[in-house]
Amino acid sequence: MQDSPSWSALLEHADQLASSHIYSLFEQDQARFEKFHVSSSPILFDYSKQLLTEQTVELLFKLAEEKKLPERIAALFSGAHVNTSEDRPAMHWALRSPATDHTFYNGDDISQPVAAELDKIAGFAEIIRSGQWRGFSGYAITDVVNIGVGGSDLGPMMSCMALEDCIDVEPTPLRIHFVSSMDGTQLSPLLDKLNPHTTLFILSSKSFTTIDTLSNAATALNWLNQACSEKEKVLSSHFIGISAQQDKMSAWGIPESNQLYFWDWVGGRYSMWSSIGFPIALKLGIRAFRQLLAGAHCMDKQFQNTPWKQNLPVLLGLIGVWNSNFQKINTHAILPYDGRLKYLPTYLSQLEMESNGKSVTRAGQSVAFKTCPILWGEVGPNAQHAFYQLLHQGTERVSCDFIAPAMRYHEHTNPSLTQQHELALANCFAQSRLLALGERVLPDSSSLPSYKRYPGNQPSSTIILDELTPFSLGALIALYEHKVFVQSVIWDINPFDQWGVELGKKLASDTLELLQGHRSLEGYDPSTSGLVAHIVNAWKQNS
Numbered sequence: 152m153q154d155s156p157s158w159s160a161l162l163e164h165a166d167q168l169a170s171s172h173i174y175s176l177f178e179q180d181q182a183r184f185e186k187f188h189v190s191s192s193p194i195l196f197d198y199s200k201q202l203l204t205e206q207t208v209e210l211l212f213k214l215a216e217e218k219k220l221p222e223r224i225a226a227l228f229s230g231a232h233v234n235t236s237e238d239r240p241a242m243h244w245a246l247r248s249p250a251t252d253h254t255f256y257n258g259d260d261i262s263q264p265v266a267a268e269l270d271k272i273a274g275f276a277e278i279i280r281s282g283q284w285r286g287f288s289g290y291a292i293t294d295v296v297n298i299g300v301g302g303s304d305l306g307p308m309m310s311c312m313a314l315e316d317c318i319d320v321e322p323t324p325l326r327i328h329f330v331s332s333m334d335g336t337q338l339s340p341l342l343d344k345l346n347p348h349t350t351l352f353i354l355s356s357k358s359f360t361t362i363d364t365l366s367n368a369a370t371a372l373n374w375l376n377q378a379c380s381e382k383e384k385v386l387s388s389h390f391i392g393i394s395a396q397q398d399k400m401s402a403w404g405i406p407e408s409n410q411l412y413f414w415d416w417v418g419g420r421y422s423m424w425s426s427i428g429f430p431i432a433l434k435l436g437i438r439a440f441r442q443l444l445a446g447a448h449c450m451d452k453q454f455q456n457t458p459w460k461q462n463l464p465v466l467l468g469l470i471g472v473w474n475s476n477f478q479k480i481n482t483h484a485i486l487p488y489d490g491r492l493k494y495l496p497t498y499l500s501q502l503e504m505e506s507n508g509k510s511v512t513r514a515g516q517s518v519a520f521k522t523c524p525i526l527w528g529e530v531g532p533n534a535q536h537a538f539y540q541l542l543h544q545g546t547e548r549v550s551c552d553f554i555a556p557a558m559r560y561h562e563h564t565n566p567s568l569t570q571q572h573e574l575a576l577a578n579c580f581a582q583s584r585l586l587a588l589g590e591r592v593l594p595d596s597s598s599l600p601s602y603k604r605y606p607g608n609q610p611s612s613t614i615i616l617d618e619l620t621p622f623s624l625g626a627l628i629a630l631y632e633h634k635v636f637v638q639s640v641i642w643d644i645n646p647f648d649q650w651g652v653e654l655g656k657k658l659a660s661d662t663l664e665l666l667q668g669h670r671s672l673e674g675y676d677p678s679t680s681g682l683v684a685h686i687v688n689a690w691k692q693n694s
């Protein structure tokens with residue numbers, strides 16, 4: 152970036168702001184909230200508690216122009232091969248476009264196949280929800296277990312939890328479980344409780360080669376075979392496969408009639424809009440799933456068509472760049488003030504860190520600046536009693552996103568719940584205020600002992616959803632997807648590959664051969680050799 156005039160201007164501007172405090176920015180400008188918030192239903196985005204000025208925003212826009220953000224947004228939505236290292240487009244947005252939009256891939260109109268797959272999801276969901284799908288002994292399905300990991304787990308799990316009690320979902324007595332961990336910790340106790348006659352497994356894997364998923368799938372198949380030895384019957388009545396690799400699903404034994412498909416041009420962590428989102432349709436009904444897609448589509452349109460001052464993904468992305476590269480803040484916390492969003496921080500940590508946790512540019516050169524910050528988080532009210540101490544008085548600078556719905560429980564008969572929502576919002580606003588302004592919120596802080604001081608100046612944004620609904624959740628997730636894209640454009644990295652996770656998988660399969668005695672320890676580092684020898688000895692002693 153050394154040769155970038157906007158980058159240099161931002162560095163200089165950051166130097167000028169170095170001694171500023173968010174408190175003084177508010178003191179100098181009472182209209183700060185008016186200037187630095189965007190209200191665009193279903194989301195209000197307040198970034199007035201960031202350490203920035205109107206000049207900062209102008210300079211960030213200049214940087215985005217210089218990095219050709221408009222052209223790159225157009226390329227993303229044109230189906231160009233923006234995933235350069237894998238030479239393919241990233242078209243997750245096409246999964247939420249109305250069929251009438253006619254999206255093309257390699258010259259073919261993909262709107263019809265996308266719509267047809269969505270109809271297939273609807274059909275499967277209806278059959279299972281209505282009790283028509285029967286297990287091997289003729290009983291209706293009561294429990295569905297989604298086996299998948301990463302993008303084949305987190306999106307559906309996060310959404311099912313987030314939307315469970317929404318008023319506009321179609322309730323079902325079906326119990327949906329999520330299993331991801333390769334060590335069997337989730338699956339083993341679950342199988343102890345479930346009834347093989349009434350349990351259906353969804354095997355969710357874009358590649359259908361992920362060992363975590365295949366090992367859990369093998370355990371599930373064995374468990375079913377203990378109850379019914381007719382393998383074909385078990386496979387056809389207890390397994391649905393979801394993948395971009397139809398032949399691999401078939402080779403595993405899933406009949407074609409039980410397969411849902413999606414496409415190579417959908418990245419794993421961008422795949423909850425595809426048939427990977429099937430558990431969402433199952434749990435909440437197809438209407439809710441379609442609303443989720445509609446909310447995301449609404450954000451796609453905003454990203455493409457809205458002037459930057461009102462463009463939420465552009466603002467969120469550029470503010471992140473400002474904090475990472477010019478404020479030198481390398482940790483970012485996601486803090487939902489709504490327990491239903493419990494899995495949102497984990498979901499976003501994959502989305503952001505697997506996308507932008509890179510250190511080479513698209514041309515393969517090492518970057519000379521920070522890229523994706525470490526992103527973590529927790530349900531805000533609980534985190535207040537855990538890690539907020541560090542946010543308020545630690546030595547790390549941390550930026551935060553506070554997320555909350557404006558409305559909750561308004562149709563509930565128990566008035567105490569409404570008060571609980573008020574309490575959660577009050578805490579949300581109090582914490583972001585204290586983090587930004589510090590002890591200056593007090594009428595007189597001059598006599599405080601040092602251990603009671605709050606330096607403040609921790610920047611944050613607040614994202615208020617009108618209400619947590621499938622539509623607003625879809626918009627929220629698409630907002631973060633496009634935020635990631637904006638940042639990747641500024642940093643000139645490819646957000647759609649994940650080569651950094653590949654070698655570890657290969658080494659693990661080699662190491663398994665070591666543990667199983669099929670490979671010699673020669674040439675391994677002393678730590679690995681020592682650990683393997685220790686385990687093998689322990690097994691010998693206990694056999």
Ligand SMILES: O=P(O)(O)OC[C@H]1O[C@](O)(CO)[C@@H](O)[C@@H]1O
Nearest residue numbers: 301302303356357358361419652
């Ligand atoms: O859906 P699959 O192919 O099983 O992959 C699961 C996850 O594994 C990863 O490839 C990382 O290992 C993620 O990108 C992906 O979401």
